[in-house]
Amino acid sequence: xxxxxxxxxxxxxxxxxxxxxxxxxxxxxxxxxxxxxxxxxxxxxxxxxxxxxxxxxxx
Numbered sequence: 001x002x003x004x005x006x007x008x009x010x011x012x013x014x015x016x017x018x019x020x021x022x023x024x025x026x027x028x029x030x031x032x033x034x035x036x037x038x039x040x041x042x043x044x045x046x047x048x049x050x051x052x053x054x055x056x057x058x059x
Contacts, residue, residue: 004049
């Protein structure tokens with residue numbers, strides 16, 4: 001399951017809607033990347049969405 005460990009963003013569900021207005025189920029998955037972070041002097045690997053990664057890189 002794609003879930004960000006910082007903001008808790010996860011998979012959303014909804015419908016694909018075709019031109020003929022047929023509705024089929026689909027999922028939108030969060031763009032999750034594995035990143036190495038230093039925490040308390042130790043390297044930790046966490047899964048972070050692209051928005052949190054962009055926000056953290058500006059700080």
